[in-house]
Amino acid sequence: MSNPSDWATKDYYKTLGVSKDASAADIKKAYRKLARDNHPDSKPGDKAAEERFKEISEAYGVLSSPEKRKQYDEQRSLFGQFKNGFPPGGGFPGGGTSGGTEFDLGDLLGGIFGGGGRGGRRRQPQARRGEDLESEATITFQQSVDGVTLPLRLTSEEACPTCHGTGAKPGTVPRVCPKCQGSGMQTGTAGGLFAMTEPCSQCSGRGLIVEHACATCHGSGRAPSSRTINVKVPAGVKDGQRIKIKGKGGKGDAGAPAGDLYLIVHVESHPLFGRKCDDLTITVPVAFDEAALGAQISVPTLDGPPVKLKIPAGTPTGRTFRARGKGSAKKDGQRGDLLVTIEVQVPDTLTDEQRAAVEALRAARGNEDPRAAVFQAAG
Numbered sequence: 001m002s003n004p005s006d007w008a009t010k011d012y013y014k015t016l017g018v019s020k021d022a023s024a025a026d027i028k029k030a031y032r033k034l035a036r037d038n039h040p041d042s043k044p045g046d047k048a049a050e051e052r053f054k055e056i057s058e059a060y061g062v063l064s065s066p067e068k069r070k071q072y073d074e075q076r077s078l079f080g081q082f083k084n085g086f087p088p089g090g091g092f093p094g095g096g097t098s099g100g101t102e103f104d105l106g107d108l109l110g111g112i113f114g115g116g117g118r119g120g121r122r123r124q125p126q127a128r129r130g131e132d133l134e135s136e137a138t139i140t141f142q143q144s145v146d147g148v149t150l151p152l153r154l155t156s157e158e159a160c161p162t163c164h165g166t167g168a169k170p171g172t173v174p175r176v177c178p179k180c181q182g183s184g185m186q187t188g189t190a191g192g193l194f195a196m197t198e199p200c201s202q203c204s205g206r207g208l209i210v211e212h213a214c215a216t217c218h219g220s221g222r223a224p225s226s227r228t229i230n231v232k233v234p235a236g237v238k239d240g241q242r243i244k245i246k247g248k249g250g251k252g253d254a255g256a257p258a259g260d261l262y263l264i265v266h267v268e269s270h271p272l273f274g275r276k277c278d279d280l281t282i283t284v285p286v287a288f289d290e291a292a293l294g295a296q297i298s299v300p301t302l303d304g305p306p307v308k309l310k311i312p313a314g315t316p317t318g319r320t321f322r323a324r325g326k327g328s329a330k331k332d333g334q335r336g337d338l339l340v341t342i343e344v345q346v347p348d349t350l351t352d353e354q355r356a357a358v359e360a361l362r363a364a365r366g367n368e369d370p371r372a373a374v375f376q377a378a379g
Helices: 004-009 012-016 024-038 047-063 066-082 141-146 288-293 352-365 372-378
Strands: 133-139 148-159 185-189 195-199 222-233 242-245 261-267 274-276 279-286 295-299 307-311 320-323 338-344
Touching: 012 024, 012 047, 024 047, 024 133, 047 066, 047 148, 047 222, 133 148, 133 222, 141 261, 148 261, 222 261, 279 295, 288 295, 288 338, 307 320, 307 338
Parallel strands: 133 261, 279 338
Antiparallel strands: 148 222, 185 195, 242 261, 274 279, 295 307, 320 338
8 A cells, every 4th residue: 555655756647557637447447457467366476567566556546546646646746846945936835935934845745644744743653544456257147147256366465464564574673763753754954045844864754764674575564465255246236347345455554444345247148148237138939830820938047947928929020028027136136027039930941841831821811012011101
């Protein structure tokens, strides 16, 4: 998970390969592609890919949140203005001038850094909610109708299991930074004109110095962590649906709540059945005599015995009938319907007896033109 005090030095847009005005959809698309290409599961033992995956996840964790993205953009903009120690054009916020006016950037960024303004106040560590994670799963058509519980393997950045997030080698502890006295901020001057508060150069804003770094996380206190969880996919889920599983994302810091998991579900197609909202669909063939004279036919269902369907005489091809309660599950526990579309079959070949019967039908029809109404409508 990213530290807001580090945002000014990291270009998350460049990490994901998107522009600063990229839409949320563009950011998500770029993240998903890069995450697939660099996921530790697909490149076991590749440390470079693992580090790249961590950077991608950190960038997406900030840019995918409207609130965090707004804070990140503001902080980057402010540091861009003050990176040389002076505001643009020589002016000072609040109407101050270069005549000895003290300008404390820590006060201006207090809301972003969480404290550390005038007087060297110690920053209080803030509990940070765990990052939201996104995953994908492919299920069968039957599972989408009935629901299913899936095992999912998730990878996220969490407190290092070796040092428990301190960044220090087991058996040692970090010490308070002597330069900032644990505040994480330092006050400097620019040409003797004004004072400026910025992250401490010795501890990089952490307020602590790690003398003996943890071998697992190299002093960062964070490390990739993989775990397998069981996720219940509800009955009636649709292809491409995005499901929110609350509290199953990355773990929070200092007792803060975990993030959420967003699961995108892909549903495999079925050789016979289709979906239309909560209804299932199927196309069944009927013989010409069944359609012309009427018949009772059997129609298969997805997960039960066949249903009997009465076809009235004169049923044309393409007509749809409804078998109630034989469709997909709904949110209220009820089931949709099975929509049965009739397709009148024309045989490829005829026996002598069948040909004689069809020729007798043609003779009985006489000169009746079935396309007469079409020509009449054409004018």
